[in-house]
Amino acid sequence: MFSSPRELLDGTENLSSISVVHERLNEAIFSQRATVDQITSIIMQDAGLSARLLRIVNSPYFGFPRKIDTISRAVMVVGTQQLHDLTLATSIVKIFKSIPERFVSMESFWKHGVACGLGARVIAGLNRESNVERFFVAGILHDVGRLIMYDKIPEMMDEAFSHVLNHPAPMFTVEQQIIGFDHAAVGGTLIEAWRLPGSLEEIVRYHHTPQNANHYRVEASVVHIADVIAHAMQCGSSGELTVPPFDENAWNLLGLNPGFLPQIVDLIDRQLEGVLKMFHSSES
Amino acid sequence: MGRIGVDQLNEGMIVDDPVCDFHGTVLMQKGTVITPKGIKILKMWGVLEVSVDDVSAVEHRASPERLVDPSFEEEAKREVDSLFQHVQHSNVFVKELMRFATNRIIKSRLERG
Numbered sequence: 556m557f558s559s560p561r562e563l564l565d566g567t568e569n570l571s572s573i574s575v576v577h578e579r580l581n582e583a584i585f586s587q588r589a590t591v592d593q594i595t596s597i598i599m600q601d602a603g604l605s606a607r608l609l610r611i612v613n614s615p616y617f618g619f620p621r622k623i624d625t626i627s628r629a630v631m632v633v634g635t636q637q638l639h640d641l642t643l644a645t646s647i648v649k650i651f652k653s654i655p656e657r658f659v660s661m662e663s664f665w666k667h668g669v670a671c672g673l674g675a676r677v678i679a680g681l682n683r684e685s686n687v688e689r690f691f692v693a694g695i696l697h698d699v700g701r702l703i704m705y706d707k708i709p710e711m712m713d714e715a716f717s718h719v720l721n722h723p724a725p726m727f728t729v730e731q732q733i734i735g736f737d738h739a740a741v742g743g744t745l746i747e748a749w750r751l752p753g754s755l756e757e758i759v760r761y762h763h764t765p766q767n768a769n770h771y772r773v774e775a776s777v778v779h780i781a782d783v784i785a786h787a788m789q790c791g792s793s794g795e796l797t798v799p800p801f802d803e804n805a806w807n808l809l810g811l812n813p814g815f816l817p818q819i820v821d822l823i824d825r826q827l828e829g830v831l832k833m834f835h836s837s838e839s
Numbered sequence: 840m841g842r843i844g845v846d847q848l849n850e851g852m853i854v855d856d857p858v859c860d861f862h863g864t865v866l867m868q869k870g871t872v873i874t875p876k877g878i879k880i881l882k883m884w885g886v887l888e889v890s891v892d893d894v895s896a897v898e899h900r901a902s903p904e905r906l907v908d909p910s911f912e913e914e915a916k917r918e919v920d921s922l923f924q925h926v927q928h929s930n931v932f933v934k935e936l937m938r939f940a941t942n943r944i945i946k947s948r949l950e951r952g
Contacts, residue, residue: 618883681887725925780932787922787940801926801933813935818844818887820939825882 560700560736560744563707578750580642584635594635595627598642607645607833608638615829616691637688643751644672644692647699648834654705658712659794662831664702666791668695669830673823674781682777682809693758693778698793700742700759705794708734712794719796726795727763738793739763765805776805788820790827842888845881848873856890915944 557563580597583589599605605626612629613622623629630638648665672694679690704712715729730737743760754771758778761768765775779802785791786798850873858867858881866884867877873891881889919941926933 615883677887723924783926784936787936788943789922789940797921798923798926801930803927803930806930806932811932813932814844815887816932816935816939818846820943821846822882822887 556735557708558735560741561748563741564703564744564748567703567707580639584639589635591627591630591635594630594638598626598630603649604642604646607649608642610833611641611645614833615826616833636686640686640688640692644695645834647696651699651702654702655709658705658709658716659792663791664698664793665695665834666827666831667785667793668698668791669834670785670788670790670823670827671695671697671778671781673826673830674784674819675778677819677822678777678781678809678811679774681811681815682773684773684777689752689754690774690777690781693755693774694781696742696746696755697759697762697778697782698738698742699745700738700740701793703741703745704730704734704738716794723797725763725797725799727799737763763799765802765808773808776802776808779805780809780811784816784819785823788823790823842890844888845878845886848878848881848889848891850874852891852893854889855892858886858889860884860886911948912941912945915941915948918944 580594583594583597598608608626608629609623611617612619612633617633619632623632633641651661653661654664672691675690675694676687679687684690711734712730715726715733718724718729718733719726727737727739739760739762743756746756746759754774757768757771758775761772761775762778762782765772765779768775783798783801786795852873854867854869854871854873857865857869858871859865866880866886867889871877873889919937922940923933923937928934928937
């Protein structure tokens, strides 16, 4: 029995898996002094990261008309912050190789995350938010806490699944009842332990309860709505069997027009498969 | 003039306001004539809406639920009701999402035969 998400995460190998290259990249970007050449040089120290980056910039996510074949050009075209966010997402997906298939397949898990990320990116764009790529990353990672829970406390997650089947309820509320905390709390704590941006931590921690976010309520609301859409469209699953409760305050905060829904879904449909390939093809 | 979804654009319509992508880069200037290639580019860049000169030229497409057996539609609605069992249905967005999810299930089953 674990008394807190922090205790659950103690000793988890994945905690140390965000590479040194990523930390240096992060420092370089936040220092605001790094040149394109310096950023390029940091990325090129990691062959896997370089390959993933080139797959990202040449994927349907960007849809550039000409192939981009060098890291320096990718950095110039995409921008350092966006590039950092996107490479971070692909690196984290790579960390989690497998989970017991009885819960959910990895393919279905990331399909749900990517669908949520694509939806969040569109909604953020409609809401005129800056740097929409961070919403894509937050969407991809919003359920990452569940991967830790499937890995560390599979028996308790079995119990949670049985409970939901016999007494229908949103999975995250059953996690709170049986384990004492839910996947959102675990995910938020993991992001914090990785020393990733505070906005990402709050979005992940409060994606089911955006009204509880202190500093990034709008951001958490965007991902909350994108999560609801991805569930409604049945685009993959991280283990939730039904559409999670919808927070009307999140909707009111963004003031979106429901008329945008067909276009949001259409964009998810058109980009989903291509973007999933960018995560899974020729892993290095 | 008026704003319409990219899916409702027809060849020959004229762009009435510059069209930008998420980053603010102008993809089409005011006065551009819409072509099939132009529509493809807008979709590729994730543009959702465009302001055009003649909204009356928009074709209204039949929604799938009008084309199928009512019992088939009922089955899809039951599935969606179950999917949304933990969501309050009163919000306008939720209603639209449920309608959309129902149509999606119907469309998917029609495609599968």
